[in-house]
Amino acid sequence: MGNVLTIILQRLALGFLTLLVVSGVIFVAVNLLPGDFAQSILGQGATPEAVASIRRDLGLDQPMVSRYFTWLGGALQGDFGSSFAQASFANFTGSESGAGSVAQQIAPRFANTMFLAAVSAAIAVPFAIVLGVLAALYRNSIFDRATNIFTLSSISSPEFFLAYVLILFLAVLNPILPAVSNIFADMSFSERLEKTLLPALTLTLVVTAHMMRMTRAAIINLLSSPYIEMARLKGMSPLRVIVRHALPNALAPIINVVAINLAYLITGVVVVEVVFVYPGIGQLFVDSVKFRDIPVVQACCLIFAAAYILLNLTADIMSILSNPRLRHPK
Amino acid sequence: MIWFAAALLGFAALAWGFRVAGQTATGRAPYFRDMPFGVAYGYVLAVAALMWLVWAYTQGRSADPAVANKFFFLRIAVEGFIIFSIAAWLFRLLGRSVGTKQTKRLFRSMPLTAAFGIMMILIYVFVAVFASFLAPYGQAEIIRGVPANIMPGGDIALGGNPDFPLGTDQIGRDILSRLIYGAQNTVGIAFVTTVIAFLLGGSMGFLAATLGGWLDQLLSRIVDVLMAIPSLIFALLLMTIASVWAPRLGIPQTYFMILIIAVIDSTRVYRLARAVGQNIVVMDYIEAAKLRGEGLGYLMFREILPNATSPLLAEFGLRFCFVFLTIASLSFLGVGIQPPLADWGTMVRDLGGFVNFAQFAPMVATPPLLAAGAIALLAVAVNFVVDWMLHRSSGLKD
């Protein structure tokens, strides 16, 4: 086991190193912005004194490297600084800037996004794996070809197309689900679920297709291996061949597929949240991009990247754990 | 819910009956004798779905406008599917009888989906190239004497105008023309971006594979970091910065977008090119060439590249789809291709609200769906062709 442990520790260390570097890239990218944040917050007419005071408040007078570590240190404690939009507002009203902290703005939305992703995953993962296994089993049948066409079409469609088609059929022509997901903090779970279902279905369509195709490929790859032929030649029933001989070996690729697609979900939420006006972190991100609210953009970017890296890391570690060669070294 | 469960149970009974019937009718032919229950169930389910589709289609042709409206889009979808299938079939037939011996052979082994894909790609290219001849008005032309915001559908009672079947936008530009020009802009920009991504990622990847050593390490680590950030998020972040720089430097924002997406996407190309390159580099014929004393240029262009074309071509298709969809998404989010260029993603965002009219006036709801559908259709077409290419090359291997 010692062998596996070191490999996993290596991967973890590498993952966190990547995260560190990525945070640096994000920080540097944001600092490529021309001019002065303070100036852009206050507008052209601001007095130099006001600009200087904001600069000091936001720590913009510090050198870049020290600002980076201040920012990163804060981010690790859940403090992403204060939003520009809120900061300028606070400046005008003279109130305490605590009300405008990025963390406060992000936290509820982050929960909403996680809810959306969880619902999508809960539908997509079992559905995709079952379909993928079926398609692999009956490969080259009519069923397989039909699912192939369907999934290819689904992958090729932009999220907003799928979203509008679902709105068209499930909200407008047959008013089953709401087309707009206005979610509040004090909603009951079932109400929340109802509002989330349509965006979740959209995401499901995209992710299921990806996941199903990858599962199918992984299983087919496996079914052509000599040990599966051997199991058949030992007179094992088709079910036993799949459950006992294929599945234990397919676990690694399938876990990998799931993790990669959950990571993909993260990119997908942005567009879908905008279409359904879903109050998640993706929508906040797009809004901040439009208003150039740099601290929020930075924070959202870091959160997305962190989730993405962590999921890929999980995939990596899971596939190491399920490999008998590594679990039982020579 | 209960009805649903009951239907599933009923299907189960039908499936059992279907199998028994098949067995007795064919005298226990091996196919029916060894048929698992699940397969029989699948057949019954498929027949049921088909029957529902036929029913829904007849509803769409109903005389009652309320019913017909409700099933209008389904009807269009079914008709579109049938028409495109026939067109693809005819196209393949054409391909089999016209052309050189090799293209004929290619078309003979081609599945219908790939034929459809090639046909659609040709249509898109045609529209993109001849957009200025096909479109009744210019893409940025504000037509004189015509009001803004003419409703789509051409129905005068609803505020439409038959001369402008898809209506006009908020400043009085013809939406149909903009849709046609969209082919030129959206597809053209995506194509250029993909080409840049390939030149960048491909050359770096092959270089890394051939030379190895520190260059390979350096490039690969950079790519690892860039790939650790989800591409759409990264693109959005960089576009924020570009949107500030663009007006200052006087360079259109669209150029920045092309560059940003090309760089982000070149990381994926790099990975593939490097992997393909490494597979080729270990071949004995490369060793033979190295031992002969051949230079880097000869190795890369004469020995490696010719053997990497087919995976790279397939990857080009996939990358194009990805870039195309990313650009559409960025435009949809409002930071992609900028006005006055007509672009499908932006059109979907601007016209999306019309979808809500679908119940009363289906035609009014079509423009955003047409724009979004145009994006989807091209991506589907390319993916079909790529899928076929990948299938062919994997088939040749074993």
Next chain:
Amino acid sequence: MTQAPDTTPLVKIRDIRIDGRTDETWIPIIKGVNLTLQRGQVLGLIGESGAGKSTLGLAAMGYTRDGVRISGGSVEFDGIDLLTASAAVKRDLLGKRIAYVAQSAAASFNPAHRLIDQHVEGPVQHGIAGRKDSAEDGIALYRKLRLPNPEEIGFRYPHQVSGGQLQRAMTAMAMSCRPDLIIFDEPTTALDVTTQIEVLSAIRDIVAQYNTAAIYITHDLAVVAQMADRIKVLLRGEEVETADTRTMLDAPTQDYTKSLWAVRSFERPAKPAVQTGAVPVVSMQNVDASYGKVPVLHDVSFDIHAGRTVAVVGESGSGKSTAARCITGLLPPTSGQILFDGKVLPADYRKRSKGQLRQVQMIYQMADTALNPRMSIGQIIARPVQFYLGLTGKAKRQRVDALLEQIELDPAEYYNRLTSELSGGQKQRIGIARALAAEPRFIICDEVTSALDQLVAEGILRLLARLQDELSLSYMFITHDLATVRAIADEVVVMKDGRVVEQGPKAEMFSPPHHAYTDLLLSSVPEMDPDWLSNLLAERGVDNIGDAAVNKI
């Protein structure tokens, strides 16, 4: 099995036709073959690659791979028609009464389960024995097959066990239900000779002990001579002839079979000894080399003289290919030096001059990967002509044509072809022509015949011998096959674990006394005599062959 024997055959295949699917059409693989196997009998199926041996073997189990179908004929097993039997009936036979031993045991054991779990699966699922009884039986079988640590080895995972041991474990697994028939599909092809002999004797013993009928598929005549009672020769999906092993070896009736037998007789006449004091063309002097930190060569020295062939012999991992990589400069040695015509060559090929590179050419084992599939034959051969000799235009074309003629291919026909249209032997000839195009004095032949069928390999060897005489070339001939050594070598270098164990003229190497390892290697090569294995075992004893013997050295 106590019914009246020998009257009803165990396996009866009549006029079987099998097609394989390529490019949307069905192409026949087996064109009407009959096969009859009595209880307790071992039938050897031999043929070149593509003869359809494996397909026929699997068809005897009523099984076809994906993309293969049985289009006619009948297969009966103990009176049961396998082609019309239902899937359930066939499943009940497979594993229980008909078992299969695959070519690659490493790939055919499920990596996720322990050996013993896979062993007991058959008996338990077929309801023959309980888990515990079956596991005990498994250990007994492991002991019978002379696996080391029979009590413990079953609890390992496949990747923890070596190839030769896995192959025996797979034979044990096939035996687990005491089947009436076992199909052995090239069970020793992937193994080294010293390991092969161990597996062969184990298989032969156990099959005889339980009086199991077997179909033994192989391309190696000498192996099949040890294992089979009867031999059936296949050629491109058709039967050539069938006879008792001894009859077949002594008096083959068909031309094809005779030609297969005759291959073994090619041997070049011995050359006079090298004059003392002659400067060798290539000389390796005290070379050490390592891959990263792993040392692979220790103090390797040998000379190759003008017009001579030095065969470097050894099993996989012995360092024979690494020695070649040192000479070509792909792997600079950590110490020692390589001399060409008495002058030191730079260690790294990148530091050698064009003239130095030209002198050392290489011919590879796998002609498929050694020739760029996107280039025409003309381009492949013309490149070194242009690169080294600077010929262009007509002169270049003439030179390429001359080279093609030298390798016995018609220039007009082959110049513009792609290599994918050629057979394995033709590809290897192109590889030779490419090496000759540089007009070298020294060529390294790395297992050049081991991927080829025997008749084709014979042709290549004869070609190389002729070219050597005409152009006075020196060869370094890397091989694991002693028959090849006997055919072409002048001198032999035996390597083991990165060291030269023994070296000398061929005649000396093939006559005792030997170094113990050379002796083992020589004695492990199967011979055409059907009694060879029995005699060898009688002579050396079961504990003095294979890995057991290697470990003693």
